[in-house]
Amino acid sequence: MSHVSQAPVTTPDAEPVPPVPTSFDEVKGWFSAHDQVLFDWFLTRQNEAAPVAGDLLELGAFMGKSAIFLGGYLRDGEEFTVCDLFDSPAPDDFNLEEVRDSYPTLTRRGFETNYLAFHEALPTVIQAPTSVVAEKVRPGSCRFVHIDASHLHEHVVQDIASSRIVAAPDAVVVFDDYRSAHCPGVAAAVWAAVATGELHPIAVSASKLYATWGDPQPQQAALLGWLEDRSDLWHGVDVIDGKPLVRIGDEGAPVPPAPQPLHPPVPVPAAAPAPAAPRPAPRPGVRWRRLAKDLLPPLVTRAIVARRRRARA
Ligand SMILES: C[S@@+](CC[C@H](N)C(=O)[O-])C[C@H]1O[C@@H](n2cnc3c(N)ncnc32)[C@H](O)[C@@H]1O
Structure with missing residues (x-):
């Protein structure tokens, strides 16, 4: 079965309209299956087992992979805010180089097209450096903060400070790339905040560190209880x-x-086989010969044929 094509089209002013994704897999980004499982656990628990009030916040959305996922956990009355530079200039040369090298084709329009393929409404979008977040987002309002914007040390230090201002009590704050070789500044900033005794790590995956500014113990105990029954996730505890x-x-x-996309692709039925061309009606003589061949004994048929030939000669 084939699907309606999602090829980019061009508007009259020649700005390409981004293709609309037809599945979550088609949305580009960096969000491992394993971290999706952990986001789901933290957010579902906040929604159900131990209700935590508050909004959602993401710093660094790129094309919307993790934002689309997060948007699925938004409850009535809550606000989801994303902050990204998208196609605006970065605030300094190092950041400019980082975004130019890593996200050269990113546009806000691309993010919005992707997001609206899965959700009825956009989140609140702050198109600016993340340094403005602490002024724009209500203090103490967020139950879940995903920090995945600039990976430069001084920006991450600032994002950590902002997360503290906007976090609700017991909010989960997640740091991407906290231990990657290509961005040691993230590790330096995150572990420094832990070492001061203010940021409390709950858990780490290969790519993300899950922490809280509140008391980590209840979330850690619940997490360990859940992990006990999972043979598809290994775990250990370090001190x-x-x-x-x-x-x-x-x-x-x-x-x-x-x-799931709001408008699943319309299946295009497989093309029906072309009707067979009508067979040409046999010429009268041909029809007679076929009938004679089928019905008369061979000797009689041969005698008739010989007689007709002699008559034509
Ligand atoms: C690694 S990507 C985000 C990936 C996304 N969370 C996902 O899961 O696919 C980092 C994003 O941060 C944005 N960014 C980089 N520096 C920024 C800054 N100083 N302020 C705001 N956004 C920034 C980039 O434009 C890029 O979209």
Whole structure:
């Protein structure tokens, strides 16, 4: 079965209209299956087991992969805010180089097209450096903050400080790339905040560190209880400065149900086979010969044929 083509089209002013994704897999981004499982656990728990009030916030949205996922956990009356430069200039040369090298084709329009393929309404979009977040987002309002914008040390330090201002009590704050070789500034900023004793790590995956500015113990205890029953996620507990930290690794955990497009692709039925061309009606003589061949004994047929030939000669 084939699907309606999603090829980019061009508007009259020649600005290309981004293609509309027809599945979550088609949305580009960096959001592992394993971290989707952990986001789902933290957000579902906030929604159900231990209700935590508050909004959602993402710093660094790119084409919307993690934002589309997060938007699925938004409850009535809550606000989801994303902050990204998109196609605006970065605030300094290092950041300019970072975004030019890593996200050269990113546009706000691309993000919005992707997001609206899965949700009825856009989140609140702040198109600006993340340094403005603490002024724009209500203090103490967010229950979940995903920090995945600039990976430069001084920006991450600022994002950490902003997350503290906007976080609700017991909010989950997630840091991407907290230990990647290509961005040591993130590790330096995150571990410094932990070392001061203010930011409390709950758990780490290969790519993300899950922390809180509140008391980590209830979330850690619930997480460990959940992990006990999971054979598709391995875990261990390290003690850092006298406090436990849960390490979690993937052993084939199935991803949570993917966000579904609002308008699934229209299946195009397979083309029906072309009708067979009508057979030409046999010429009268041909029809007679076929009938004679089928019905008369061969000797009689041969005699008739010989007689007709002699008559024509
Ligand atoms: C790694 S990507 C985000 C990936 C996304 N969360 C996902 O899961 O696919 C980082 C994003 O941060 C944005 N960014 C980089 N520096 C920024 C800054 N100083 N302020 C705001 N956004 C920034 C980039 O434009 C890019 O879209």
